[in-house]
Amino acid sequence: MSMIYLPSCKFTSYSPEASKNIKNYLSENYDMQIGGCCRPDHKKLTNRDTVVYICNTCAAFCTEDSSAEKVISLWELLDNDKQFSYPDYGHKKMAIQDCWRVYDNTSQQKAVRRIIRRMxxxxxxxxxxxxxxxxxxxxxxEPLPKQNGDFAPKRFIENAEDLFLPHTKEEQVALMKEHGAKINANEVICYCTSCINGINLGGKKGRHLLDLMFGLEPK
Structure with missing residues (x-):
């Protein structure tokens, strides 16, 4: 059985240093294979593979449209890792933003919170x-990318009623600011790059969970 980490094109672009750090950590400590882009590569997975993902869209593709035996989040893997060294943020207050793309993944959501508390x-x-x-x-x-619906129709079509409807840029900014106004903390932890971009657009400071784990400031 192979363990394969999908590093996420969007996350790697957002935080190259954290992406490099986690790929090295997983290779050294888990002998994990590092995959490429999930869009072509998820089709290559076999029923002997365990996929570890950081991107929630990758998760949907691998769950619905691959032969992988198991699909788990990076957070669930690291939550059970006794070796990872966490920085200490001295009880700083931050909000946690859950992502719609994994709204029903309680195991991932709870692992995220346990990791946050360890810091x-x-x-x-x-x-x-x-x-x-x-x-x-x-x-x-915004309109749903066609490929998303093709690869993961349950997540992006069947369970997405009233979502992915076009809005103007002005409407999008207003919606993000409305959301940001509901959050008391200035810093908001996200585990999704789209969530971070929205949080920043809404006037808050988005912090990616993996950046926090490696003690990195947002770019």
Whole structure:
């Protein structure tokens, strides 16, 4: 059986240093294979492969449209890792933004929170959290990329009623600012780059969870 990490094209572009760090860590500590872009590569997975993902869209593709035996988040893997060295943020208060693309993945959401607490971050929970979240930045207010619907129709079509409807840029900004106004903390932890972009557009400071784990400031 092979373990394969899908590093996410969008996350690698967003935080090259954190992406490089985690790929090295997984290779050295788990003998994990590092994959490429999930869009072509998920078709190559076999029923002997375990996929570890950081991108929630990659998760949907691999779950619905691949032969992988198991698909788990990076956060669930690291939550059970006794070797990873966490920085200490001294009980700094940050909000946690759950992503709609994994609104029903309670195991991932709980792993995220356990990791945050290990870094001595005090969590502000939003009213629309866990399976109540309906947030993924402006991506839910733009037309759905056709390939997303082809590869993961349950996630992106059947379970996406009233989402992916076109909005103007002005409307998108207004929606993000409305969302940001509901959050008390200035810094908001995300585990999705689309969520971070939306949080920043709404006037808050988005922090990617993996950046925090490696002690990196956002670009």
């Amino acid at each position: 001595n971050i005090d969590i502000e929970e939003l009213d629309e959290n866990y399976d109540k979240t309906n947030f993924c930045g402006v991506s839910l207010y």
